[in-house]
Amino acid sequence: MHIFLEQLINGLTIGSFYALIALGYSMVYGILKLINFAHGDFFTLGSYLGYTVLVFGVAASTTHFGLWGGLMVAMTIAAVSLAIVGIVVERLAYRPVYPAGRLPAVVSALGASIFLQNAIMVIWGPRYQAYPSSLIPNVHLQIGDIHLSVLQLLILVLSFFLMGMLFFIVQKTTFGAAIRATALDRKTASLMGININKVIFFVFTLGPALGAMTGIMVGMYYRQISFTMGWNYGLKAFTASVLGGIGNIPGAMVGGLLLGVLEMLGAAYISTAWKDVFVFLILILVLIFRPTGILGEKVAEKV
Amino acid sequence: MAKAQARSDKPLVLETTCLTKLFGGLTAVNEFDLSVHKGEILSLIGPNGAGKTTVFNVVTGIYTPEKGAVIFRGIPITGKKPHQIVTSGIARTFQNIRLFPDMTCLENIMAGQHCRSRAGVITSIFRFAAQRKEEKRIQEQAEFRLRQVNLSRAHGELAKNIPYGSQRMLEIARALASEPTLVVLDEPSSGLNTRETRDLMTFLQTLIAQEDITILLIEHDMNVVMGISDWVVVMDEGRKIAEGIPEDIYQNQRVIEAYLGKDDDEEY
């Protein structure tokens, strides 16, 4: 039983990474029907920026604000930078391509992804970078049988806080209603006086910012980051957002958490090597029987 | 009543019995009976949301009905796939024109001949004589239909680039190219100007006179309905509320209440 609980917590941790990245995919998809392939690289870039701030800002941030404070500074800097990067990418790579339709935008997104990934490689070098262990809290808890690190707890709390905040914005505020309306029908939303550009600005700042924070959490959790990791996380997160129902914000959260838990339980009870196969099989089965994902709504085409 | 009598002497082409189609809790079509006789133009009318298009979608196999049967030339076709139904001889058009926008007008019409041709992958790659002959026949048929709707000049134009009225006619030509026994037209005059509507009426009447064909149409324009229909069926809330020759329907109190009085003014 304690294996199950531990794997559940591990699964939730990884799942919250997926969920936070998936939110970025899902928000952009909801508004623009665009699969933002560069989103995984936003996440990587955030992770590297956080790394730089932590390593080179040791003297400045960690001594002033302590271990936790240093992390918060790194997160804030990475999040703000990535929000800017997100907007720049949207303006330069996506906005000029929207009128041409969806498929050119996919190629443009892949181009942006290649660009970002290689920019990271050029700046930080092709080798793995390691988050310095001295800068990461290393305290463990033992609750009954369950072994839990404080870091993991922190990640879970922070992720759920961020998701809760986003959920609140999207579901409970007027601006959130505007976002949901735009996702449902962009044209009608704009006729109703919703400023679409403001909505686009929001999803392209918040999505990458969430990705950047996730990047730092992943760096702290695994200690090691590489310039290509965005692909893998991006792929999983995108899968998660489809699993939950793409374009649907609560769906992305549910999908991400579910994917993480399935992956960890698959690793524990089936086999570590086949866990990803297991995850993709579940995805395919879900889509065969529920083609719009878990929380997605069925849209019947009017004939 | 003589006209009605003459009508029932002709053989049945299409018959629906007790047709029922539900969307969730909504009964779009409710125990609907319809009989279409050979060589006639039958108009299906009724206010918006009466279920006319749903009947069409069930007849052409896009939807499967919850209850009831569709019988075409004596053979039940309920639950068959759309392409099987086209092959058996029912062709249709759509309320909001559905063409293949980035293909030429000629290619659009050739679609109709798809179900009348056989060539497979190997035959097409090696261009065996049979395939070449078949292609020639497909093109001839397409050419003929294109000329029939006076669009021969536009054969090489992309369908999205021709005027709206021509697009309507192109869609009808595509349906005719499948050599149907029954053509199902969903509001063919919608969006057409007065002259185009008049041309359409003439076209349909000539078609009936010249070819062995039966037409079932949904129409909102009362001039068209009264002008060319042999028989009119009125639907409201998924049910048939009246049927008869146009003159009778025009005076039927129930029809006027349900439909003509209020809806006619809203149109155009």
Next chain:
Amino acid sequence: MELRQQNNQRRLLDFGHPQIVLIVSAFILYPFFVSDYLIDIAFFFGIYALLGLSLNIVLGEVGLFDLGHAGFYAIGAYTTAILNTRYGVPILVLLPVSAIAAGLFAYLVCSPIIHLQGDYLLIVTLGMGEIVRLALINNPFDLTGGPNGVFGIDFPSLGTWFVIDSSIKYYFLIWIVVALSIVGLTRLQQSRIGRAWNYIREDEIAAKASGVDVRSFKLLAFILGAGLAGVAGNIYASKLMCVSPESFTFWESCLMFCIVLIGGMGSIPGVIIGAAFISLFPEIFRPFAMYRMLVFGSAMILMMMFRPGGVWPRKRGAVSFTSLLSTNGREHG
């Protein structure tokens, strides 16, 4: 009713088109004047051209978003690798076998998912491609050799007197296959099958209502596309003499996707140009070293900005009917 000579009655190589003769001659002469290194680059250009053509059937002609095409490519390559190294089946015999294996695999995996629309099909094919790659890494039944893959694949040969064992021979092998595929696919494009695919891409419901068996034609596209990718896998495996899972990543599927879109959906010359871009660009920009992929990424974006329909979109309306033009008649509308 008199019909003018049609496109589809044209011969295999139209000598009335000097450009085509010129291009073909250039392709024939090229390897005799350059180093093996440059021949190999042209070989991989050929592989990408074949992969692009294969995905073009699914994505370009039918408009189905397939981001797992590398999976079919892998099935072809591994079929060749395993049957050749274990049972000594000759490579050339395995060429059709690999195609059939990939096609069969496509039929089996696509049957249950073919009804999915747009992006849902995209993610499912993506998942399928990843499952194939992960399965190869995990070495099921000790067949695929795990992450290292399978080594020691033969040269293609007919007995002992004809062995494809040099760069130049591989170059001709792949380009002959590409040329034959181009001819075959062009003919398909101009047949009822190609048109049916296009009808589905343009408007699926209208295609159904015009009598196209949408499901079967979609499956057919997947089977043919996968089969052609299987052929590419066969040639690739024997050229490299080994296969490993890292050649069949999601990234490869993305590259194929870009080839089709850069060239122009459903355009065969476009696919060749797209393949040239994808395979030659990184080579040409080699002097830029680590910056070349930055340029590559930017070039993709710029291309979509200025040529969103692709570099060479398919032209339509080339068919002419003089007999029709002569019939007078008031145009409608």
